[in-house]
Amino acid sequence: MKIEDTTNSFTETLILIANFFPHLKDDFFVKKLRTKMAILMRGYIKFRSWEDSADVAQYYIAExxxxxxxxxxxxxxxxxxxxxxxETTPLLLANQSLLALKLEFVKIKNNLSVNLEKKDNNVSAVASKSDNKNQASIINAVVSQKNILQKRELNPNKEKILNFIKKSPNARTKDIIHEFNALSDRTVKRNLGELLRVGLINKKIENKAVYYSAKF
Structure with missing residues (x-):
């Protein structure tokens, strides 16, 4: 699946959410939903404008x-x-459309992940033929590029959680949830999972307890 293939799904999702707004009378939730939709729209515009960028950049935008x-x-x-x-029907339709859109983003991310893996293998093959100094330079360049893109795409919650883990090595899941009690347990765990996926933190399990530490 390519980036441009998501246009119809994204447009349909915007229309369904727009149809949902008149049923939402609570000003607090109206404001929250508008803010989150604006963030998604800005991200999608960035996604489309970076179509010709390197796979690693597109990967983190998709994420x-x-x-x-x-x-x-x-x-x-x-x-x-x-x-x-x-009236829950408009909400259910918007929810269903968002889930379908998310699935398309996941497919694109997975395709990009395969491309990145192939490129990393090629880099490793080239590096193995070079001397140690050149090998270190190539690896450091790849790692540096990934780290910059990873940190650039962190949302405020993930950045705060990452900073907390840096200050508290081997922090347990319940410690992190307690520290960020303004967020739901599900949100904290989802952010931890995303930090793990992009390689910014490590996870260790001991005696049924889960510990996290920062990689960088």
């Missing part, structure tokens, strides 16, 4: 879009749970 879509899905889940609206 950010998945995270932004999850944030809207979580908000819709809260709205549904609190029964903020009486």
């Amino acid at each position: 950010k879009l998945i995270s932004d879509t999850d944030a809207i899905l979580e908000l819709l889940e809260v709205i549904n749970h609190l029964r903020v609206i009486k």
Whole structure:
């Protein structure tokens, strides 16, 4: 799947969410939903404008879009749970469309991941034929590029969690959840999972407890 293939799904999702707004009378949730939709739209525009960029850049933008879509899905889940609206059909349609859009982003991310793996293998093959100094330079350049892109795409919550883990090596899951009690347990765990996927933290399990430490 290519980036341009998501246009129809993205447009359909915007229309369904626009149709959902008139049913949402609570000003607090209206503002929250508009803010999260604006973030998703900016991310998608960036996604399309970077079509010809390196796979590593597109990969982390796709991952950010998945995270932004999850944030809207979580908000819709809260709205549904609190029964903020009486007519649930528009909410369910918007939720279904967002899930389909997220699936398309995941497919693109997975395709990019395969491309990156092939390129990393090629880099390793070239490096193995070079002397130690050249090998270190190539590896450091790849790692540096990935680290810059990883940190650039961190949302505020992930950045705060990462900084907390840096200051508290071997922090347990429950310690992190307690520190960020303004966020739901699900949101904290999702952010931890994304930090693991992009390679910014390590995870260790001992005696049924999960510990996290920063890589950099």
